[in-house]
Structures are given as C-alpha cells and as structure tokens.
Amino acid sequence: MLALFYIFIGVAIGVSFWQITRILNFREVIANDEDNAKQGKYALYFMVFFYAMMIYCLIAMNVIMLPESASIEGEHDDRLFDLTFWLIGIVQFIMQFLIFYFTFKYRGNKANKAKFYADSHKLELIWTVTPAIVLVGLIGYGLWQWNNVMDLSDDDAIVIEVYSQQFRWDARYAGKDNTLGLGNVNYIKGINTMGVDMSDKNSQDDVQVTELYLPKGKKIHFKFRSQDVLHSAYMPHFRAQMNCVPGMVTEFGFTPKYTTEEMRQQSEVIEKTKGINIIRAEKGEELYEFDYLLLCNKICGASHYSMQMKITVVEQEEYEKWIAEQPTLATVIQ
16 A cells, blocks of 8 residues: 555656646747637636536535434534535635636737726625625534533433543443443453442442443433543534543533434435445445444544444333343442
8 A cells, every 4th residue: 555655656746747847848838819719718618517527526426425413413513514515615606607707708819908907995895794704603603503512501411421442432321320430540450441430439330331322312411531542432423523532531412313223214324325235245245234333533543443333322211221231330340
C-alpha cells in the first residue's frame, strides 16, 4: 500500500511538471477572438456537464447517506443538515451558472471595451449582511440543538457508562438505584476490567455488559470514560458523538425512537442492505443484517477499525426483561 502511495506521488509530480512545461510554451502565444469564442463555448459545455454530474450525484449517491435519525434529538440534526444543504445548494447552483455564463458573455473580443466600475456600497452591504444573517440563524439553531442534546436534567433517564480502551467497548448500567458507582483505572484488577470501586455501595447493583440494549422512547444518559488514549463514541444512526477522554467523564443523552426491527423495515435501510448484500454475495461473504452500532471515530491505534459495539433497541417490556436477567457486579466480582 505504501509503494502504491509513492507511485501516486511520483505520477502527480510528473504530471505537474508536464503541465508547467506546457504553460511555459504558451508564453509567446496570443489568443485571438476565435480562440476566445471557443473557450467561451467550452465554458457553457462544461457548465452543462457540471450540472448533469451534480444532479446525478444528488440522486444516485443518495443511497450512501444515513437513513432517518433513530433518536428524537437527532431530528434537529437532520433538519439543520437539510437546511444548510439546501441553502448551500441553491446558492451554489446560482453562482456556478453566473460564473460560466459570464465567462461566455464577457469572453475576449477586440470590439469590446472594459468598463471601469469603482465600487457599490449597496452591493457590498447586501453580500455582507445577507450571509451574516444566515450564519447567525444557522449557528443559533446549532447552539440550541447542542443544549438540547446536553440537557441531562431528566431524573428518570437510564444512566449508562460507556468505557473505552484499545480496542474494545464495555458498558455499565446504573442498576435499580440508577446511580453509577465510582470508577477509576486504579481499581482495574482481574475481571474488574472497568475499574469499578466495589467499596462504593452504588456499585453493587451495577451491570456490566458488552452489548448495549436500549428501550424505545426512554431518555438515555450516557457517561464516557477512557482507559488509555482519546477515543470517540460515535453512534451515527442516533446522530450522537462524544470524545472519551482519559482522566475525565464526558456525557450526552438521547431518546431512541425506533426499535432495531422497526429500523430494518424502513425503505432506505432495506435498499442499503440490498446493496451491501450484493457486494457480499459476490465475495462469498456472510449476508449483512442491519444493526445499530457504537463506533470509535478517532484513529486510536492499529485495530481502530474493529472497535465497535452492537446496539439493540427494543420495546420497554423487552428491555426490562433483559436487564432483569443480567448479573450485577456484586455477584460477579467477589
């Protein structure tokens, strides 16, 4: 792979030198009206090609986008993304047209004379104030959404600690008292891999698992710790991400709105799953079935790519049955 990278760099350097040499050879060439007319038409042709490619990408490449947010809080992330995307898209479509059209309209012609235009305070005011107002609106919405995700005032929320280390995730449920016992790397010993302080009474009913089960429609209060390096807990379908920092606890919360089974039935997920399984079938690999995942979104080492945990969202009754079956730390760590 490294050799391929070096080959690519060599080819890029070679092409750059070739292009520079060609440009230097044109120093003595003076374009005439015929050349300018050709270049103006080429600009229009490229504009058509450019718009066709953009429309194709918007339609054909939509399948690689994430499906609808699986959390209630994530709906605002999607709305903010859509709003930003449409604003940028509309402005980009208009500006690209003006760039290519003016390239054609004002192509070189000896019969034309350039007009000197000093400035326009009105235009400057418009193109300064308009983007400023738009940015204030977008940033304000973004800050409101950040506060929404970071609002952990719900006392009835399920408290879960997510513990990261190279290269795995562990999770700890707060138990019946809904209060996590203290944790510190100094307490890591034997099967106590999360470093839970078992002398803390709140630790006795905590439940340690290697797979997350979440109830639909219930606020989840996540707390994150890291044993070694900086990791990033990324749950893409819930539009949630938080750094796991050694020596400190970070946190956020969200409310799942679709069970895993409900998400599997969504048309977007079905189409994505079909596309993935076509590729897997060609390679002779096991067929894929959609699952929510917790991923590490920081390059934390050689096996970073395999650092993931399955998340299963179920109805409240099924969650209560599952959590009741899990052994507490008091029964596991003697």
